[in-house]
Amino acid sequence: MTQLADLNTPTALVDIVRMQRNIALMQSRMNSLKVAFRPHVKTTKCLPIAKAQIEAGAHGITVSTLKEAEQFFAAGIADILYAVGMAAPKLRQAAALIQKGCALKIIADSVESASTIARFSSENNIKFEVWIEIDTDGHRSGVQPESDSLIEIGRILASAGALQGVMTHAGGSYALSTPEALQAMAEQERSHCVRAAQRLRDAGLPCPVVSVGSTPTALNAAQLEGVTEVRAGVYVFFDLVMKNVGVCGEEDIALSVLTAVIGHQAEKGWAIVDAGWMAMSRDRGTSSQSQDFGYGQVCDVSGKPMAGYLIDSANQEHGIIARTGSMDTAISKTLPVGTLLRIFPNHACATAAQFPEYQAVLGDEVIETWPRFYGW
Amino acid sequence: MTQLADLNTPTALVDIVRMQRNIALMQSRMNSLKVAFRPHVKTTKCLPIAKAQIEAGAHGITVSTLKEAEQFFAAGIADILYAVGMAAPKLRQAAALIQKGCALKIIADSVESASTIARFSSENNIKFEVWIEIDTDGHRSGVQPESDSLIEIGRILASAGALQGVMTHAGGSYALSTPEALQAMAEQERSHCVRAAQRLRDAGLPCPVVSVGSTPTALNAAQLEGVTEVRAGVYVFFDLVMKNVGVCGEEDIALSVLTAVIGHQAEKGWAIVDAGWMAMSRDRGTSSQSQDFGYGQVCDVSGKPMAGYLIDSANQEHGIIARTGSMDTAISKTLPVGTLLRIFPNHACATAAQFPEYQAVLGDEVIETWPRFYGW
Numbered sequence: 159m160t161q162l163a164d165l166n167t168p169t170a171l172v173d174i175v176r177m178q179r180n181i182a183l184m185q186s187r188m189n190s191l192k193v194a195f196r197p198h199v200k201t202t203k204c205l206p207i208a209k210a211q212i213e214a215g216a217h218g219i220t221v222s223t224l225k226e227a228e229q230f231f232a233a234g235i236a237d238i239l240y241a242v243g244m245a246a247p248k249l250r251q252a253a254a255l256i257q258k259g260c261a262l263k264i265i266a267d268s269v270e271s272a273s274t275i276a277r278f279s280s281e282n283n284i285k286f287e288v289w290i291e292i293d294t295d296g297h298r299s300g301v302q303p304e305s306d307s308l309i310e311i312g313r314i315l316a317s318a319g320a321l322q323g324v325m326t327h328a329g330g331s332y333a334l335s336t337p338e339a340l341q342a343m344a345e346q347e348r349s350h351c352v353r354a355a356q357r358l359r360d361a362g363l364p365c366p367v368v369s370v371g372s373t374p375t376a377l378n379a380a381q382l383e384g385v386t387e388v389r390a391g392v393y394v395f396f397d398l399v400m401k402n403v404g405v406c407g408e409e410d411i412a413l414s415v416l417t418a419v420i421g422h423q424a425e426k427g428w429a430i431v432d433a434g435w436m437a438m439s440r441d442r443g444t445s446s447q448s449q450d451f452g453y454g455q456v457c458d459v460s461g462k463p464m465a466g467y468l469i470d471s472a473n474q475e476h477g478i479i480a481r482t483g484s485m486d487t488a489i490s491k492t493l494p495v496g497t498l499l500r501i502f503p504n505h506a507c508a509t510a511a512q513f514p515e516y517q518a519v520l521g522d523e524v525i526e527t528w529p530r531f532y533g534w
Numbered sequence: 535m536t537q538l539a540d541l542n543t544p545t546a547l548v549d550i551v552r553m554q555r556n557i558a559l560m561q562s563r564m565n566s567l568k569v570a571f572r573p574h575v576k577t578t579k580c581l582p583i584a585k586a587q588i589e590a591g592a593h594g595i596t597v598s599t600l601k602e603a604e605q606f607f608a609a610g611i612a613d614i615l616y617a618v619g620m621a622a623p624k625l626r627q628a629a630a631l632i633q634k635g636c637a638l639k640i641i642a643d644s645v646e647s648a649s650t651i652a653r654f655s656s657e658n659n660i661k662f663e664v665w666i667e668i669d670t671d672g673h674r675s676g677v678q679p680e681s682d683s684l685i686e687i688g689r690i691l692a693s694a695g696a697l698q699g700v701m702t703h704a705g706g707s708y709a710l711s712t713p714e715a716l717q718a719m720a721e722q723e724r725s726h727c728v729r730a731a732q733r734l735r736d737a738g739l740p741c742p743v744v745s746v747g748s749t750p751t752a753l754n755a756a757q758l759e760g761v762t763e764v765r766a767g768v769y770v771f772f773d774l775v776m777k778n779v780g781v782c783g784e785e786d787i788a789l790s791v792l793t794a795v796i797g798h799q800a801e802k803g804w805a806i807v808d809a810g811w812m813a814m815s816r817d818r819g820t821s822s823q824s825q826d827f828g829y830g831q832v833c834d835v836s837g838k839p840m841a842g843y844l845i846d847s848a849n850q851e852h853g854i855i856a857r858t859g860s861m862d863t864a865i866s867k868t869l870p871v872g873t874l875l876r877i878f879p880n881h882a883c884a885t886a887a888q889f890p891e892y893q894a895v896l897g898d899e900v901i902e903t904w905p906r907f908y909g910w
Contacts, residue, residue, distance in 0.1 A: 163623075166623065166624075166627070167623070200850055200851070222812075222850055222851045223851060242796065242851045242852065243806065244796065245543060245794035245795070245796050245871070245872055246794075246871075247539075247540075247794070248542075251542070267797050268797055268798065270870070270871045271797065271871055274871070293799075298806070298849060298852055299799070299806050329849065418621035418623070419621070420619035420620065420621050420647070420675075421643050421644055422644065430619065432621060435817075435884065436887060437910075439815075439816055440815055440817040440818070440881075441816040442816070442818075473705065474576055474598055474883055475576075475599060475618045478674065490646075494646070495621070495622075495644065495646045495647055495650070496621055496622050496650070505816075508811065508816055511812060512887075513909060515909075532890055533889060533890040533891075534542055534544060534545065534813075
């Protein structure tokens with residue numbers, strides 16, 4: 159059996175026990191809220207993990223690229239939502255998937271894009287299933303639930319036989335940090351999206367699907383009346399940003415980067431490791447939160463956090479570990495050259511994307527190597 | 535011939551004319567300073583580009599991972615410096631390369647690592663070529679040129695027949711922005727590294743190689759007396775960080791991300807594109823410089839910068855374009871859905887790393903697709 163000490167560093171570790179616990183927690187919440195669950199697989203881009211989510215009860219998946227859709231469909235997952243607005247050339251790629259039997263859903267949030275989809279549909283004799291993206295928190299894309307254009311978009315899509323629902327993502331929830339604020343945001347996400355669906359139905363248009371979600375709102379929603387499904391992604395690994403948002407503890411973080419100490423600047427209290435920003439990513443999501451974790455929380459090789467030790471700064475293949483508060487003047491003895499460490503990431507989606515594969519671990523034993531998709 | 539409009543977005547474009555001009559400029563400077571040039575290929579991780587650098591006159595390459603060393607050696611490049619400190623397990627990997635005929639050079643900056651290398655060398659009957667890393671600007675790794683441990687490390691390596699030189703990287707130059715400061719930093723990098731070499735020689739130790747470099751110092755050094763070779767990486771593409779440092783103009787930036795407009799929030803002056811942080815990377819290197827370019831400078835599809843238009847914020851697969859200064863209230867007409875744009879990156883090394891390949895372009899024609907290495 160491969161041990162951690164046998165691995166090349168840096169490498170991405172997935173703690174299987176924590177991952178399965180995170181999957182079970184979310185699925186159980188969705189079951190008790192009586193909604194279907196469609197995990198966003200952009201966090202992991204990994205077939206064994208998506209399969210674990212489906213085995214736990216998920217219905218279909220959400221993807222962030224058509225490449226993910228192609229790869230997961232080729233592996234036998236057919237019910238896929240592509241949750242990013244379409245550019246015209248991507249309609250050809252989406253149509254090819256549908257023609258192969260993929261139950262692909264796409265989204266639109268403007269008259270312009272709805273018209274493009276309807277025209278392509280008619281010219282190419284292909285039927286799309288389209289959900290209208292609703293803006294429920296002002297953070298990114300989507301049409302306002304009370305806008306005239308919602309109905310206009312609905313009519314264009316319905317006339318092409320394409321209108322199937324509405325969807326939203328309250329990504330603004332990532333900026334919150336109290337249960338009250340998160341619960342209020344979850345209710346805002348729900349009620350605004352349900353309202354958009356109601357307006358479409360009141361206009362005589364079909365809207366069977368009402369899809370909402372983000373990890374923080376999914377874990378804080380008090381009720382989901384009118385919602386048919388929820389989407390969430392990062393919950394499967396969790397990370398330091400989610401810890402600061404208040405939806406997990408460090409003991410829930412399932413993704414870490416295994417790294418080795420390669421040197422010191424002892425008089426500065428620095429240990430240098432071989433996990434730089436190429437391994438951790440440049441994501442500094444905790445820099446604007448209550449606790450700034452630099453480029454990551456340092457843990458011993460078993461995954462136990464070392465209080466105060468962070469990757470304080472990073473070059474491409476060098477991470478600089480320092481103890482916050484008081485300098486560790488004996489750091490070359492605390493962490494001698496060759497010491498193996500695990501680093502918790504700020505943002506699991508960004509850190510995972512730096513690696514071609516995960517080492518799935520139970521304790522310090524590597525059980526399997528799981529490849530992940532890459533590129534577009 | 536493939537046109538830009540035929541490509542999937544987002545994708546990484548390399549402007550061949552600019553890249554060749556950047557390569558020629560650096561090589562010509564090195565020739566006139568009478569030093570050998572060893573480009574750092576961590577920026578591109580791309581064989582056709584490394585070959586272009588060698589054809590222009592480079593002697594050998596610098597790598598940031600042993601995976602790069604393995605890939606480039608397999609492709610016929612044998613003279614390779616691995617410029618990151620060693621962890622013990624990596625010595626096995628390095629030894630395997632040397633046994634296959636790779637003229638691999640490794641580095642050490644502590645008594646601990648030098649002893650580990652010497653012990654491994656003796657136990658495994660393998661001869662390493664080691665350069666001692668010198669700290670010339672306090673930014674990261676390396677031993678102080680005036681320290682006692684420099685001589686101790688030198689003796690340990692020399693007794694294993696491994697001592698071949700000294701090397702340094704004045705990465706602190708990235709924080710500067712005037713020709714005077716850059717020239718002073720280049721002289722500091724040179725003189726401190728030459729001094730370390732002299733101290734080793736005065737102690738009766740061999741030190742044929744004196745290797746220095748970073749893109750800003752390489753382009754600003756007034757003279758390089760005592761230096762035998764220079765290393766630099768990002769100059770081959772340049773980027774917005776380097777523009778702020780003052781060593782290139784926007785018209786020299788050879789790497790851009792091709793993206794498509796997928797939507798708007800017209801009342802906010804936003805256009806949404808399909809290049810988010812997964813494409814641009816999370817690197818915000820210009821945020822602490824004189825001009826902050828957000829997640830990148832927006833250019834039209836021909837590569838001409840659109841003054842004031844930046845990727846202002848980014849989600850995983852969504853970039854939000856806004857005009858700085860005054861909101862573009864007509865942005866849905868300026869940049870309608872489907873518009874193709876090129877985005878200049880903050881940091882070429884980080885943005886390039888997000889892509890499995892480059893599209894090498896002449897004007898708007900795609901000449902070739904160049905794969906790049908990935909992972910460790």
